[in-house]
Amino acid sequence: MESRHVISVLVENKPGVLARVSGMFSGRAFNIHSLSVAPTMSPDVSRMTVVTYGSEAIIEQIIKQLRKLINVIKVQDLTQGDYVDREMALVRVKATSSKRADVLRIVDIFRGKIVDIASDSMIVEITGGAGKIEAMIELLTPLGILELIRTGTVALPRGRKSTRYSEPSE
Amino acid sequence: MKINGAQILLRALKEEGVDTIFGYPGGAVIDIFDAIVRHFSEDFKFILTRHEQAAVHAADGYARATGKPGICLVTSGPGGTNTVTGLATAYMDSIPVIVFTGQVPTPLIGNDAFQEADIVGITRPCTKHNYLVQKIDDIAHTIKEAFVIACTGRPGPVLIDLPKDIIQAKAKFDYPKQIEIQTYKPTLKAHPPSIARAAELIREAKRPVIYAGGGVLTSGCHEELLTFVKMTGFPVTMTLMGLGCFPGTHPLSLGMLGMHGTYRANMAVNHADLLLAIGARFDDRVTGKVEEFAKNAKIIHIDIDPTSIQKNIKVDVPIVCDAKDALEKLIEALRQEGQSEECGECLKSWHAQLTAWRNEQRLRFDRTTDIIKPQYVIEKLYELTNGKAIISTEVGQNQMWAAQYYLFDSPRTFLTSGGLGTMGYGFPAAIGAQIAFPDKIVIDIAGDGSIQMNIQELATVKQYNLPVKIAILNNGYLGMVRQWQERFYDNVYAHTDILVAPDFVKLAEAYGALGLRATKTNEVEPLILKALETPGPVIMDFVVDREEGVYPMVPAGASLREMILV
Known part of the structure; x- marks a missing residue:
């Protein structure tokens, strides 16, 4: 049974580390659905959030293979517990003056933001789970989506369960 | 006192107890080779192979035979890319090999400079870890890390890429006795x-x-x-x-x-x-x-x-x-x-x-024939060396027969590319083992196909007068693939017939080694005895039964119960 897993990976912030991680996935025919990476509070450490699909055995291998990489500090399968995950999308939607109100209404419902406006289009920013973003895209589609970009998922475990590696630096 | 990167590297190797380096020079590493000759000639035995691939295999053979890491030094670009097969071989079999490659000077990296290759990128999936050293102050520490990573846990090859300006820059030599790698802690103790x-x-x-x-x-x-x-x-x-x-x-x-x-x-x-x-x-x-x-x-x-x-x-x-x-x-x-x-x-x-x-069902072959059975050759090699030789193999039938018919009693006496299955591995690996154990009998059991993949190393054994013996089971085929074609591809021997080959006896002679040939069963024993008595390198060319197969055999993907017995 394939299921979705959100894996949080703390890595050393060194050149080539992203290539090591992504190369491990491609070389072993594992799938990366989405990947996001940025430095943490500690500039020497970056956090990657990898969303992947696989059977239990595959996910076990993915986690072990990640841990085996020398530059990897800590690996955690967030889907094993409660966690919060978010994506962000920027959507440039066709909006001449007559349609602006329609766009605004939809954006309002989804608690999105208008971050740019031109004479015939607007850029909408939305954050949320994948489902919410897809729902908004669906509603905006009839108005005419000109361009769209989505980030990968970022995630943290809920409550006190830390994915931190070093002490309070984060 | 400040010394240059080349000397830092060599002093670090000394600290690690390295006494042998296999390699091949080139523009990017000329300073290191210069330092070897000028300042470290007493410290290291340098073995010049005739191809960088062979240098890595030799370092690998040295590592397998001794348990110590094998060290290899090559130049940038093609020097590095030629090590890839050797690294992948060592990686699959978990062998501690450390390869140092030269690199173009740091300001030129990424410019498609002469003899530039992104060797760290290329070898990332076939090394346990690899490094590009970007500061002179990082050399010593990086080397220490490389040794720790290569030799501990599940061992494996590590590559260190050294840009020429770093090799030439100067720093104080400060080599850590011990280091902690925060993110690398193999589990050694059982739960x-x-x-x-x-x-x-x-x-x-x-x-x-x-x-x-x-x-x-x-x-x-x-x-x-x-x-x-x-x-x-x-x-x-x-x-x-x-x-x-x-x-x-x-x-x-x-x-x-x-x-x-x-x-x-x-x-x-x-x-x-x-x-x-x-x-x-x-x-x-x-x-x-x-x-x-x-x-x-x-x-x-x-x-x-x-x-x-x-x-x-x-x-x-x-x-x-x-x-x-x-x-x-x-x-x-x-x-x-x-x-x-x-x-x-x-x-x-x-x-x-x-x-x-x-x-x-014992392992068996026809013992009545006049034409040489390859299994018989291995049996005789076993008998006449009292089972005490270090055996390396190439890949294919020669490898399987060696595994079946030579009974290994001691650890680290069988050197073979198991995981990657690298043809051309055995001969250079035998060189590495012979360097480590000059007094032992070292035999590469080869096929006529595999041996041609690193045959140039005859010059290396000649140069260092290494008494490596090569036993070619010469059937004029790429025999293992031919066997599959016979079994599973209706006897269509697609490009596995390699009868056009050099005369191995003359080839040995051309390199200044001894070449011997046997074509009949009763010639096998005297030939092996003569080879073993000969102090230098020898090629034994055994012209064997062309279509002999390796059995028993379990077809790929079948259960072990479904053995083909003959």
């Missing part, structure tokens, strides 16, 4: 509850089999394995990589298992109620159809690499640790339970069954 659980299964087993792999050799626990077998009476089958970790002549050795394993080894695994896997990774050539493998057995899996566990097969008791630690603790647990030191009459009916299987 006590797992040991207890395993000990329980071991006590209850009626039809146990030990399945021992290269990890036993890496861990250096062959003595412990012998003690364990004495106590328990467990029979041992070995993987290709494991041969030598338990004496091949021991009554409880079942020989190799898997695709070309012995009948009794495969039958034993099929009928076992307990499989104790030590330092082996359930490779497809071992398991055949994985759903059918050791189907009736509980499986205990000892391995230092957590990724090996539950990768190919579900196991009942995983134990992640150094194999030596696990065996010591298992022996201790058995002793505490009052197990006697000698098995005596234990497992009597299981032993009787194993003997019955052996008698039912």
